[in-house]
Each structure stands twice: as C-alpha cells, then as structure tokens.
Amino acid sequence: MAVIQVERKPLSLAERTYIPQIIGGLKTTLKHFFQPTVTLQYPEQRPEISKNYRGVPTLVKDPNGREKCVSCQLCEFVCPPKAIRITPGEIPADSPHAHVEKAPQAFDIDMLRCIYCGLCQEVCPEEAIWLQNQFSMTGTSRAEMVNNKARLYELGGTLPDQHFKWDKKKAAEEHGNAH
Amino acid sequence: MIQPAKPDLVTVNIDGKEIAVPKGTNVIEAARLVNVDVPHYCYHPKLAVVGNCRMCLIEMGMPAVDPATKAPVIDPATGKQKINWIPRPQIGCGTTVSPGLHVKTTSPMVKDAREGVMEFLLINHPLDCPICDQAGECKLQEQATGYGRGYSRFIEQKNVKPKRTQLGPRVTLDDERCVLCSRCIRFSRDVAKEDVLGFVDRGSYSTLTCHPDKKLDHNYSLNTVDICPVGALTSTDFRFKMRVWFLKQTNSICTESSVGVNSVVWSREGVIYRITPRRNDEVNDTWMPDSGRVLYKQVQSADRLTSDIVLDNIASKAANLLNELSGAIAVVGSGRSSVEEQFLTRKLAAALAAPVSLVSRTAQGDKLLISADRNPNVRGALVTGLVSALPSAQLTSLAADIDAGKVKAIVSIGEDLTAAGLTAAQLAKVSVVYFGTHANATSAAAKVVVPTVTVFEKSGTFINQQFRIQKFIQAVPALAGAHNDLAALAKVITAVSGATVPAELGTLWPLIAAEVPALATMLYKNIPETGLLLDATPWAGLPFVEAQTLHFKPATV
Numbered sequence: 001m002a003v004i005q006v007e008r009k010p011l012s013l014a015e016r017t018y019i020p021q022i023i024g025g026l027k028t029t030l031k032h033f034f035q036p037t038v039t040l041q042y043p044e045q046r047p048e049i050s051k052n053y054r055g056v057p058t059l060v061k062d063p064n065g066r067e068k069c070v071s072c073q074l075c076e077f078v079c080p081p082k083a084i085r086i087t088p089g090e091i092p093a094d095s096p097h098a099h100v101e102k103a104p105q106a107f108d109i110d111m112l113r114c115i116y117c118g119l120c121q122e123v124c125p126e127e128a129i130w131l132q133n134q135f136s137m138t139g140t141s142r143a144e145m146v147n148n149k150a151r152l153y154e155l156g157g158t159l160p161d162q163h164f165k166w167d168k169k170k171a172a173e174e175h176g177n178a179h
Numbered sequence: 180m181i182q183p184a185k186p187d188l189v190t191v192n193i194d195g196k197e198i199a200v201p202k203g204t205n206v207i208e209a210a211r212l213v214n215v216d217v218p219h220y221c222y223h224p225k226l227a228v229v230g231n232c233r234m235c236l237i238e239m240g241m242p243a244v245d246p247a248t249k250a251p252v253i254d255p256a257t258g259k260q261k262i263n264w265i266p267r268p269q270i271g272c273g274t275t276v277s278p279g280l281h282v283k284t285t286s287p288m289v290k291d292a293r294e295g296v297m298e299f300l301l302i303n304h305p306l307d308c309p310i311c312d313q314a315g316e317c318k319l320q321e322q323a324t325g326y327g328r329g330y331s332r333f334i335e336q337k338n339v340k341p342k343r344t345q346l347g348p349r350v351t352l353d354d355e356r357c358v359l360c361s362r363c364i365r366f367s368r369d370v371a372k373e374d375v376l377g378f379v380d381r382g383s384y385s386t387l388t389c390h391p392d393k394k395l396d397h398n399y400s401l402n403t404v405d406i407c408p409v410g411a412l413t414s415t416d417f418r419f420k421m422r423v424w425f426l427k428q429t430n431s432i433c434t435e436s437s438v439g440v441n442s443v444v445w446s447r448e449g450v451i452y453r454i455t456p457r458r459n460d461e462v463n464d465t466w467m468p469d470s471g472r473v474l475y476k477q478v479q480s481a482d483r484l485t486s487d488i489v490l491d492n493i494a495s496k497a498a499n500l501l502n503e504l505s506g507a508i509a510v511v512g513s514g515r516s517s518v519e520e521q522f523l524t525r526k527l528a529a530a531l532a533a534p535v536s537l538v539s540r541t542a543q544g545d546k547l548l549i550s551a552d553r554n555p556n557v558r559g560a561l562v563t564g565l566v567s568a569l570p571s572a573q574l575t576s577l578a579a580d581i582d583a584g585k586v587k588a589i590v591s592i593g594e595d596l597t598a599a600g601l602t603a604a605q606l607a608k609v610s611v612v613y614f615g616t617h618a619n620a621t622s623a624a625a626k627v628v629v630p631t632v633t634v635f636e637k638s639g640t641f642i643n644q645q646f647r648i649q650k651f652i653q654a655v656p657a658l659a660g661a662h663n664d665l666a667a668l669a670k671v672i673t674a675v676s677g678a679t680v681p682a683e684l685g686t687l688w689p690l691i692a693a694e695v696p697a698l699a700t701m702l703y704k705n706i707p708e709t710g711l712l713l714d715a716t717p718w719a720g721l722p723f724v725e726a727q728t729l730h731f732k733p734a735t736v
Binding site for chain 1: 305308309310314336337338339342343384418419420421422424425
C-alpha cells in the first residue's frame with residue numbers, strides 16, 4: 001500500500017499565541033457558573049426516576065390489601081438466572097380472600113442473582129410482580145441480599161388496580177346462576 | 180397401493196398414509212400408530228368409549244362401489260377408486276376401523292369442528308390456570324393452543340359451580356373446570372367397582388358430584404385425578420405443592436405388594452412431591468392404588484436411620500462382631516430388598532456360612548392391584564437362590580435356635596425381628612447387625628446399625644408375582660448419613676471374608692448373570708421399561724399366597 005505524505009499546515013499567528021483557545025475555554029467555564037447546579041448530593045438527594053424504570057423487582061397488593069401474587073411460579077420458571085424461589089401455599093378458609101385459594105407461603109428473590117431483565121413482570125398473569133424505581137440494593141451479607149416476602153411487599157406497596165378480577169369472581173359466586 | 184393384510188389386520192388410510200391395524204381398533208388408536216394425534220378428552224384407552232366430548236371429530240370415507248354390481252367405482256381424474264366422504268364429521272373414538280376406511284384429521288371441516296368444540300368447552304371455563312394444579316399437564320390448555328380462538332365472544336355471565344368440594348379424603352373437585360368427560364365416573368364404576376360419582380342438573384348446569392351418602396374414598400380414588408384431562412379433580416395431598424413443570428420424572432416400581440405397579444416418581448431438587456402410575460399393559464394398565472402413592476413420605480420421615488461414621492468403619496465393626504461369633508450366625512434376608520441386594524445377601528450368608536431365612540408379610544389382597552403378598556420381591560429371593568422355600572411370617576426355628584444357644588449373632592436386612600416373632604429377651608441374647616432405613620425395636624437393640632436407603636434413593640430390580648423382572652431408578656439423592664444397600668453389603672462382605680464384590684449395578688450384573696441361571700442372559704441396562712418375563716417353571720410347585728389380581732392368575736387356580 002502506498003504511503004501518502006501529508007504536509008502539516010503551519011499555525012497562524014492567533015493560533016500560536018493560544019489566546020483565542022484560552023478565552024474559549026474560560027467562556028464555557030463562565031457559562032456554567034450561572035447555570036443551575038446538576039450535581040446531586042447522592043445519598044441525601046435522590047434523582048427523579050422515570051416511571052418505566054426497571055429497578056428491583058417487588059410484589060404489590062391491590063387497593064383492598066389483597067396480595068396479588070397467587071404463587072403460580074411462572075416467574076420462577078422464566079427467571080433466567082434462577083433468582084426467584086417460591087413456596088406455594090393455600091389461603092386459609094377463614095381469610096376474606098379465601099376464594100383466591102392460593103398465595104405464596106414464602107417468596108424469595110436473590111438480588112445477587114437478579115439481572116433486572118423484567119421477564120418476571122412480563123410473564124406474571126396476575127400483575128403482581130413489578131420492577132419499580134428502587135435502583136440501589138446494598139447489603140453486608142449474602143443473606144441480606146435476598147429479599148423475602150415481607151420485604152418485597154414493603155418495597156412494592158399498592159398497585160392502583162382497575163380490574164379486581166377476583167372480586168368480580170367472588171361477586172359472581174355469591175350471585176349464583178340464572179336458573 | 181393397498182398391501183394385502185393379515186387376516187386379523189385391517190388396512191386403513193389415515194391422512195394419506197396406509198397402515199394395517201388390528202381389527203377392533205378405533206381411529207384414535209390407529210392414528211396414533213402413524214404418529215397422528217387426534218385430540219380427545221373423554222376417550223381413555225383403558226375405559227369404555229362414550230363419545231361425549233366431541234373433540235375427536237374426524238372426516239371419514241369409504242371406497243365407492245357400484246350399488247348394483249359391487250364393482251369398485253374408479254375416479255377418472257386419478258385413476259384410483261373413488262372415496263365417498265361422509266359430509267359430516269364423525270367421532271374418532273367411537274369409529275372402529277373397517278377395511279379401506281379413509282380418514283382425514285387435518286381437513287378444514289375437522290379443524291372447524293375442533294375449534295367449535297373448544298369454544299363451547301371454554302365458554303364457562305373459569306380460566307384460573309395460575310391457581311390450577313393441572314396447569315402444565317392440562318389437555319384443555321394444550322388443545323386451546325392448537326384450536327382456541329384466543330379471545331372470547333361470550334359476553335354473558337359465566338356459570339357458577341361449586342369449587343373446592345371434598346369428594347373424599349384424597350380428592351378435591353373444582354366443578355367449574357370440569358368438561359363433563361365422565362372418565363372419573365366410568366373409572367369408578369368399571370375399574371374400581373365403586374359407583375360413587377355421577378352428574379346432576381342439566382345442560383350447561385351439569386355438575387359432577389358424589390351420590391348422596393357416598394364418598395370417593397376407595398383405594399383407587401386418585402386414579403380419577405390422573406385421568407381427569409383438566410384440573411377439575413385434583414389430589415388433596417399434592418394440592419398447591421409444586422408446579423408440574425419443575426418436577427423431574429423417574430421410573431420406579433411400587434413396593435406396596437408383589438404386583439409391582441409401574442410408577443413415576445416426581446421430584447424436584449431431591450424432594451419427592453408425588454407418585455403417579457406408569458402405563459404397563461401387562462401389569463397395572465394405567466392404574467395405581469392410593470396407598471402406594473404416599474410411600475414417598477418415608478424418605479423424609481423423622482425416624483430415618485443415619486450415622487456420621489464412615490461406611491468402612493461401620494463395616495469393620497460389623498465384621499469384627501461377626502468373625503468373633505463365627506459359626507453361630509443367622510442371616511434374615513428381606514423380600515423388600517432388590518434382586519441385586521438379595522444376591523449380595525446370599526454372598527454375605529455364604530461368607531459367614533450362615534443359614535438364611537426370610538420374613539413373609541401377607542394381608543388380604545384387593546383383587547385389583549394389591550396382592551396378598553406385601554413383599555415386593557419374594558420371587559427375587561427365589562430366583563437369586565437366597566432361599567429355596569417360601570418364607571413364613573414368624574421366625575420360629577430361628578427363635579428355637581437362639582433359645583438353644585446355637586445362634587449368637589443375627590444379620591438382619593431391614594427386617595424388624597420383634598415383629599417377626601422374636602421376643603425382646605431372645606433379641607437381648609444375640610448380637611444383631613441391622614441394615615435398615617427406619618428406626619424400630621431391632622435397630623434399637625442392634626449392636627451395629629448400617630443405615631441404608633429407601634427404594635427412591637437407589638436403583639435396582641424387583642421380580643413381581645408374574646416373575647416379571649422390572650427395574651426402578653434412583654429418583655432422589657440418598658439421605659446424608661445413609662448408605663446405598665449394595666455398597667454397604669459389599670463392604671461388609673469384604674470386611675468379613677476379604678473377597679471383593681462389585682457394588683455398582685453395572686459391574687454387579689455380569690456376576691449375577693454368570694451365577695444365577697434364570698438371569699443368565701440379562702444385564703441391568705438391557706431390561707426394558709415394561710419389564711421382562713422370566714421362566715417360572717423351576718418354582719411352579721410352590722404354594723404362592725397371591726390370589727387373582729389384574730393381569731395375574733395364580734397357577735394353581
């Protein structure tokens with residue numbers, strides 16, 4: 001391959017003094033003096049998180065306080081790094097939610113394994129598991145990094161659910177058949 | 180071209196493929212032979228055909244013949260015999276093959292019919308798959324994938340039916356999921372001979388229920404759960420325990436009796452969740468007693484024997500004890516051991532020059548899948564030469580020998596000697612080496628206890644009442660601190676006599692084949708899944724206790 005010799009352009013007088021470049025730099029610096037600050041004092045100040053941010057997976061309750069998860073274990077099945085572990089259980093007959101029949105006895109998500117892919121949220125037929133705006137998970141031991149059921153509901157809070165499918169089911173059961 | 184069929188075979192054409200099938204076969208079974216799946220709910224190969232689900236609709240036709248001359252009518256377009264297609268679909272389960280029958284299972288009419296049936300079946304279905312135990316093995320789910328429309332046109336309110344009904348001690352019914360196939364009704368009536376189930380109410384309000392004052396509590400009730408194509412009947416024991424897609428299936432043999440019911444053990448990460456039957460048309464069809472399905476609970480039971488001592492040390496301790504009392508030893512083998520373990524028990528008895536006795540365990544059989552002999556492998560002891568006569572329930576001669584001072588040590592392979600008729604005083608007189616899985620009076624009195632494993636934690640073979648050798652495969656890892664029976668027996672034999680014997684199935688079987696005439700041509704890996712029938716003539720004269728059961732007739736009757 002042929003080598004092309006490129007002639008270096010000689011610097012002009014203004015360039016050789018460096019003064020225009022220094023003034024240009026000072027101008028940029030000066031501009032930032034008068035702009036609002038963007039730096040957050042992180043642990044005390046938290047950034048605004050977008051609504052569709054996919055942070056730590058959490059469990060949610062419906063507005064009536066019923067835990068939405070019915071422990072179908074689809075998230076456990078789909079989870080690529082096998083971070084989710086569920087022990088299914090039956091809802092006791094004296095509970096107001098007994099008509100839902102099934103709820104998790106234990107629900108653990110190992111955040112050391114979780115890759116925040118959101119497949120659990122996508123696969124959930126009950127809209128019970130959500131990746132919300134919690135972006136920082138820290139702990140000092142492996143056990144601390146496993147979110148148990150209580151912690152997941154604490155992180156998740158309530159989902160403003162519009163469907164109430166199980167309440168409708170219960171109402172239909174109480175209403176009975178047409179005949 | 181149609182091949183000339185054998186006299187009892189009928190040649191049919193399914194989706195353009197010619198196949199010769201036995202006379203009397205229905206279209207579903209014939210299609211299965213050419214790997215064509217005809218979806219169905221109510222049809223079950225081992226139950227009477229009722230044809231009420233209408234899912235197996237197919238299009239059928241017969242070769243045309245001239246009504247007057249009976250001469251074949253040739254289609255001028257193809258040059259072949261014309262087929263007269265019936266203009267409406269027929270049910271595959273209720274259609275028996277006839278010579279020249281042509282069947283279409285993929286035509287637009289068939290697809291339309293299946294989609295129509297599926298839409299009606301799903302109209303009142305609660306669609307609660309997330310909480311349904313059948314999810315993953317549900318025929319309704321499977322067929323909805325192929326023939327469901329994906330959305331519902333039904334805007335009226337769905338029917339409400341009883342949910343969470345306890346039909347019996349082991350079966351829970353959700354009537355909303357029921358597709359009214361009536362398999363459970365036919366099973367209870369025809370196979371279990373306990374007619375307890377039926378439909379009440381009419382039309383879309385039809386509901387499965389128990390007859391008044393009756394319960395689904397016979398010992399075969401869980402088979403209704405197995406054959407239920409949807410999630411209507413579910414096992415109360417397995418209810419909400421684990422989703423089936425997580426479970427590993429391992430072929431096993433039920434140890435409840437000498438019938439040797441073929442079973443599948445469903446486990447996940449070393450924990451067994453349920454046991455279901457495995458089809459074997461020569462032994463148990465597709466059925467299994469309820470009592471055999473709870474045997475997995477012995478694996479996790481609290482009274483399992485374990486030991487922190489390594490097996491070599493246990494074996495040398497046992498050998499020291501036995502060598503000291505050499506000449507005054509008796510071996511009590513077991514009809515619950517596998518063939519391989521019985522073979523090694525015989526080797527151990529030979530090394531100790533000890534007589535072998537076996538304990539029989541009998542109870543009333545149920546004429547179906549529980550025989551009178553509750554030891555799964557007494558025939559294995561006969562075949563391997565461990566014993567030559569049938570065992571008795573009481574060890575009377577051994578008791579007499581202990582009292583006479585002739586026997587000073589007993590090696591018991593999992594047999595509770597007090598249950599077999601020895602008194603606590605007699606047991607105190609002898610030194611016992613006990614190989615066993617669970618704690619009992621004998622293990623408490625034993626000088627050396629070798630903790631062994633249950634049938635779910637090891638592989639091996641049993642020989643059932645038909646002299647059919649059937650293999651079972653390890654489903655879960657052995658409990659920590661318990662040892663495989665073969666390894667334990669081999670170590671003790673080595674410690675006693677210095678001779679080494681193989682402790683693995685792969686290396687042990689050539690030795691068994693060489694020394695046991697009835698198993699001469701066999702290897703463990705070559706035994707098929709449905710078992711292999713052995714020649715029973717050497718033991719034909721023995722008075723076996725079994726009465727007639729499904730697929731078994733005692734020789735003397």
